[in-house]
Amino acid sequence: MENKNIFADEIIVGKNTIIEPSAKIRGINGNAKRIFIGDNCYIGENVQIICDDFSIGDYSKIQHDTNVHGYLPCHIGHNAWIGQYCIIDSIGGTTIGNNCGIGAHSQIWSHIKYGDTLEGCRFLTEKPMVIGNDVWFVGHCIVSPIVAQDKSMAMVGSVITKDMAFNEIYAGSPAKSISDKIGFQFLEVSTETKFQKMNEYLKEWNPNSKSIKIVSDKNEIDFENKLVSYFNVSDRTYTKRLSDEEIGFMKFLLPAKGKFTPL
Known part of the structure; x- marks a missing residue:
């Protein structure tokens, strides 16, 4: 299979995977070191993946105009759904587990960097973003470098600045758990x-x-x-x-x- 829009030293693209011609996948400065895309995936129109080490598992979808970028590896598991116009930053390194949903217009940030530290700015962070399995950011979520434990969930419009606990549901800005009011994302099923x-x-x-x-x-x-x-x-x-x-x-x-x- 010829990949005219993937530029990497090592390219693995699975069976039945569709990558739209307008998508661009490359490294930070030229070729990526390794790009792995699983079976039955979809990479939509105008998606940009600019990362030296990127992988995404089977049956995953990245919808149009999403941007994935960063110096450190970005690894995403199976069955991911990443909606249109999302940003996934991997400057601090990003790991996303299996069965995760990132709704449209969400932003996942693994760094905070802009202010002049010489002038005394206190905010300069590059920290791994770690998202577990079955995590769901419903849409329009903005996420700082955190650990989101398995099955945690953030409602639409949430601004997440602190770690998310197992199976808890969060909402607001800054987001707080509301599971004591509405319950949990997952119930026990035999x-x-x-x-x-x-x-x-x-x-x-x-x-x-x-x-x-x-x-x-x-x-x-x-x-x-x-x-x-x-x-x-x-x-x-x-x-x-x-x-x-x-x-x-x-x-x-x-x-x-x-x-x-x-x-």
Whole structure:
């Protein structure tokens, strides 16, 4: 595959990934060192990725006019949704886990730098941005260098200046947890319920499928059977075969029915 809009010493682009011709991917000063884009991804129009070490996992989408930049690595997991007109800064280094959503017009900053320190400005920071799994910035969020723990969430228009706790929901400027008022992003769901619901999804998508099987335990997977994609609801993983049915089912599940990552 020829990549006319990616400039890097090492380029890995997965199967069925679409990169719009107007997107530009390169390093800070010329070629990037390494660009990795997973399977079944979409990089939209006028997206700019200016980073020497950038990776994004399977089934991820970066919508139009988003800018990703920085001197340090920017690594994004599977099933990411990054809306239009977002900024993701990696000057201090940025790590975003699996199944994360960054709504349109949001800004993720890993540095604070402009004021004249010689003149006494107190604000100069380059700090890693660490975003866990299943984190959701709903939209128009501005995020300073923080740690966002798994399943945390920020409502639209939030300005986040402090770390976000596990499964807490935040709102406001500066953002504060409102989970004591409205609850949490995720509720506990039993494995049995997940198993039943996934089988209902599979029946809805294709009741005659022979190459997709839902399991509730890793021990139920036949790893030697390359003709079947196993979806394990207990740990949200699947045996990646890249069959047409597997890809179709994954696209049916995303973005909101269910998210699975390769085993």
